[in-house]
Amino acid sequence: MGSLEHVMLNSPVVSATIPPGTALPTEMTETLTLKPKQDAAVSQTAWMVTAVLCVLMALLYYRVAIKLVSDWWNIGDDSAGLLIPFFVLFLLWDKREALLATSLAPSWKGLGLVLLGFFVLVVGVFGADLFLSRISFLLLVIGIVWMLLGLAMVREIKFILFVCLLAIPLPVLIMNHITFPLQMRSSELATGLLQLVGVPVLREGNVIQLPAMQLEVAEACSGIRSLMSLFTVAVIYGYFIEKTTLRRVILALAAIPIAVAANAARIFGTGLCVQYWDPDKAQGFFHEFSGWLMFLVSLSLLYLVHIAMRLVTRKRTVAA
Numbered sequence: 001m002g003s004l005e006h007v008m009l010n011s012p013v014v015s016a017t018i019p020p021g022t023a024l025p026t027e028m029t030e031t032l033t034l035k036p037k038q039d040a041a042v043s044q045t046a047w048m049v050t051a052v053l054c055v056l057m058a059l060l061y062y063r064v065a066i067k068l069v070s071d072w073w074n075i076g077d078d079s080a081g082l083l084i085p086f087f088v089l090f091l092l093w094d095k096r097e098a099l100l101a102t103s104l105a106p107s108w109k110g111l112g113l114v115l116l117g118f119f120v121l122v123v124g125v126f127g128a129d130l131f132l133s134r135i136s137f138l139l140l141v142i143g144i145v146w147m148l149l150g151l152a153m154v155r156e157i158k159f160i161l162f163v164c165l166l167a168i169p170l171p172v173l174i175m176n177h178i179t180f181p182l183q184m185r186s187s188e189l190a191t192g193l194l195q196l197v198g199v200p201v202l203r204e205g206n207v208i209q210l211p212a213m214q215l216e217v218a219e220a221c222s223g224i225r226s227l228m229s230l231f232t233v234a235v236i237y238g239y240f241i242e243k244t245t246l247r248r249v250i251l252a253l254a255a256i257p258i259a260v261a262a263n264a265a266r267i268f269g270t271g272l273c274v275q276y277w278d279p280d281k282a283q284g285f286f287h288e289f290s291g292w293l294m295f296l297v298s299l300s301l302l303y304l305v306h307i308a309m310r311l312v313t314r315k316r317t318v319a320a
Contacts, residue, residue: 079229080232
């Protein structure tokens with residue numbers, strides 16, 4: 001220890017400065033190295049317990065996970081969830097250095113959230129409520145991370161938790177409250193566009209009456225599928241191309257009006273196809289093709305929003 005220039009001892013008993021060349025007693029040397037060893041042991045134990053709990057949660061939630069993946073694959077409105085697991089794995093890898101560098105401060109305060117998560121899981125399973133069963137997983141994750149790794153770690157993974165939330169389909173009650181206004185808004189916009197180009201049209205609710213036939217904007221055509229998919233893509237897209245949280249939020253929120261406008265344009269195109277081409281083709285190939293086309297247009301509009309924000313930022317920088 002002779003190479004130490006100054007060693008500060010901070011303890012309830014001793015507070016002194018050891019001059020150079022002074023040999024430290026064995027008891028003091030052990031005191032100096034005890035706290036780092038304890039921190040390393042606590043850190044290793046916390047990560048090991050976390051890994052064990054992850055395995056236990058996988059066993060507890062595997063049925064819920066299988067049903068969720070099945071919904072992503074078979075239900076078009078939920079298909080955006082297929083992107084989420086890969087993005088979450090990338091986020092964990094991308095933030096690995098920050099996560100490993102985060103100081104650990106285990107706290108029993110997280111136990112309350114763990115118990116709440118178990119309670120919500122039981123209610124969801126016995127009440128046959130898929131949303132509660134799925135949301136309980138996030139509650140348990142937050143509670144376990146808080147209890148074993150500390151609140152600082154929860155703050156570090158808050159964006160990852162939000163992304164996981166996007167993978168959980170909304171409950172039917174909330175979906176109904178979103179879908180119906182979207183049907184009305186899309187019908188109104190499409191009717192206005194058809195009238196603008198001289199097509200005689202009469203709208204009653206979500207039903208658009210054309211001279212050739214009647215168009216009904218059903219729930220499947222409300223735009224909820226493109227809205228959820230575009231919002232998810234906007235969140236992922238914003239993470240890669242935007243540098244600030246504000247611009248990422250703006251890009252994600254821009255997906256909402258873009259999706260509504262794109263769906264109205266799709267209905268407008270269908271109306272034109274019915275009026276001036278072939279009603280059968282309007283309900284067949286064109287209907288499916290226009291959906292993909294409008295989604296590509298929506299992605300292009302998202303990119304234009306990104307370009308616009310970049311130009312505004314550049315002008316402000318030049319003006320400053």
